[in-house]
Amino acid sequence: MAKIKLLKLSHARSGDKGDTANVGLIALKPEYYPILVKEVTAQRVKDHFRGICLGEVERFEVPNLGALNFLLHQSLDGGGTLSLKTDAQGKTYSSALLRMEVDVDESVARELES
Amino acid sequence: MNRTIRIANGQGFWGDSLHAPIELVKRGPIDYLTLDYLAEVTMSIMQKQRARDPKSGYARDFVSMVEEILPDIIERNIKVVANAGGVNPEACRDAVADAARRRGFSGKVKVGVVTGDDIMNRLDDFIARGVELKNSETGEPLASIRSRVQSANVYFGGRHIAEALDKGAQVVIAGRVTDTGLTLGPMIHEYGWKPDDWDRLAAGTIAGHTIECGAQCTGGNCLIDWETIPNLADIGYPVVEANADGSFVVTKHKGTGGRLSVASVKEQLLYEMGDPREYITPDCVADFTTIQLTQDGIDRVRFSGIKGKPATDLFKVSVSYSAGWKAIGSLVYAWPDAYKKAQLADRVLRERLDRLDLKFDKILTEFVGANACHGQLSGPPSHDIAEVTFRIGVRSEDKRAVEQFTREIAPLVLNGPPTVTGFAGGRPKVEEIIAYWPALIPKSELRAKISVIEA
Numbered sequence: 001m002a003k004i005k006l007l008k009l010s011h012a013r014s015g016d017k018g019d020t021a022n023v024g025l026i027a028l029k030p031e032y033y034p035i036l037v038k039e040v041t042a043q044r045v046k047d048h049f050r051g052i053c054l055g056e057v058e059r060f061e062v063p064n065l066g067a068l069n070f071l072l073h074q075s076l077d078g079g080g081t082l083s084l085k086t087d088a089q090g091k092t093y094s095s096a097l098l099r100m101e102v103d104v105d106e107s108v109a110r111e112l113e114s
Numbered sequence: 115m116n117r118t119i120r121i122a123n124g125q126g127f128w129g130d131s132l133h134a135p136i137e138l139v140k141r142g143p144i145d146y147l148t149l150d151y152l153a154e155v156t157m158s159i160m161q162k163q164r165a166r167d168p169k170s171g172y173a174r175d176f177v178s179m180v181e182e183i184l185p186d187i188i189e190r191n192i193k194v195v196a197n198a199g200g201v202n203p204e205a206c207r208d209a210v211a212d213a214a215r216r217r218g219f220s221g222k223v224k225v226g227v228v229t230g231d232d233i234m235n236r237l238d239d240f241i242a243r244g245v246e247l248k249n250s251e252t253g254e255p256l257a258s259i260r261s262r263v264q265s266a267n268v269y270f271g272g273r274h275i276a277e278a279l280d281k282g283a284q285v286v287i288a289g290r291v292t293d294t295g296l297t298l299g300p301m302i303h304e305y306g307w308k309p310d311d312w313d314r315l316a317a318g319t320i321a322g323h324t325i326e327c328g329a330q331c332t333g334g335n336c337l338i339d340w341e342t343i344p345n346l347a348d349i350g351y352p353v354v355e356a357n358a359d360g361s362f363v364v365t366k367h368k369g370t371g372g373r374l375s376v377a378s379v380k381e382q383l384l385y386e387m388g389d390p391r392e393y394i395t396p397d398c399v400a401d402f403t404t405i406q407l408t409q410d411g412i413d414r415v416r417f418s419g420i421k422g423k424p425a426t427d428l429f430k431v432s433v434s435y436s437a438g439w440k441a442i443g444s445l446v447y448a449w450p451d452a453y454k455k456a457q458l459a460d461r462v463l464r465e466r467l468d469r470l471d472l473k474f475d476k477i478l479t480e481f482v483g484a485n486a487c488h489g490q491l492s493g494p495p496s497h498d499i500a501e502v503t504f505r506i507g508v509r510s511e512d513k514r515a516v517e518q519f520t521r522e523i524a525p526l527v528l529n530g531p532p533t534v535t536g537f538a539g540g541r542p543k544v545e546e547i548i549a550y551w552p553a554l555i556p557k558s559e560l561r562a563k564i565s566v567i568e569a
Contacts, residue, residue, distance in 0.1 A: 011337045011377065011381065016386065018550065022384070022385075022387050026338075026377070026381065052490075061403075062384070065383060065402075065407070080549065082509070086505065
């Protein structure tokens, strides 16, 4: 097994609903989707966003888009106009998730490096 | 009717490009131009404007935009659908009708309004009758903040837009309607989709979701292959080519910049998504896990297979209320040790705020350039970092405390850590916080009013 950043396997977009941020994580190739499903669990995302996400993380599967959707509750300092954060709408949480490293087969890692 | 209709979106929020709607009309074929002006806080801003002037409280730039495209939309019978009415749709309608008369189009334009979404004057009645309007996130009843409420509106849907079009309106002005309803409405009107035709209503809703943020589905804010997206300066806004069976293609005018690919559309589909199987609107519940996407030529993405479920018997309510005061200030520290200097400035300022015995609900410090966006995920900043912006914000119920805070930042330039700049803007502004309270209400409590006049 090799460690690979999600940035190599997926792209993403994030937004807000009140104090909850959502991050949609999309596999760059259909064969990467099962890796995302296995590796990027709600618990791992919660651990990844420690200090940022103060509530629960929910995960939804969207297999037809090769995507996962995450809801990060209590992540925006109250959200909307209440928030004092630069990123009060969680718009950069998309690439924050892409920093995560996951385990992939050596063959996948080699393909990504070539 | 079974014809293919083209529905464009030229405004993703109030403050989006002023040129986009005009370009959509001038640079290619469209049948409907939709425009989304309302964010949650917009209604409270408009409420304040109307309190000062009973003829205001709507998106004024909508009127001048319509005025500019009037000759084209009349000649080509393009219909305009917008939630530009804010808290005063009738005043917005009157302004549009005046503009039409001024331009010599008397008797040539019908303007419709959808009203009844404003429930500000009914809140006490609702609460007295046990309609609690509980906060959907916290469960608290509205009564706990009743005295601080600034605006309260129900989200109507596409069917209400369709009714105005059925009555012959060429320009439809709504107050609070769902963003997706602006796109779905024309489809219901054209194709006569029944209120329980859940699959087609879901398809129209998903078309609306795809284009409601304007260029965010045509290559704007698009992460995948962002460096190769052509000509962002002339990005094309989206156009839906809709069919009576509920299938549709999302595209943009030929010759415009940007990119429409399956991947760029996927990003937008997931934007502000909750449970993808349960995308709830007044018109239906759409299931995003049923969408099939295919590339249908350059800058064309075809949607098919969409399934929906019955609508709920509740409308969503958006309440805005006054929730205290805030201010945010910043200073820039330069190399060497920029981050350490900014950290010291933070400690010094916080100690001074303590000594002044000011009460804040929250003090938040960020170091822009080091970790403001991604927090601890950014890792420690490089020792050699060129500059760091020290950004600090406070909020409080006590306006005076926030005002005093704004006076404590500038002195740091002379009496804090060195190589500091970036204070040319003066003291930070004290802003009133208008917070957002989402709730639900039984549909039976409300009736939309739809009227159409001739300019």
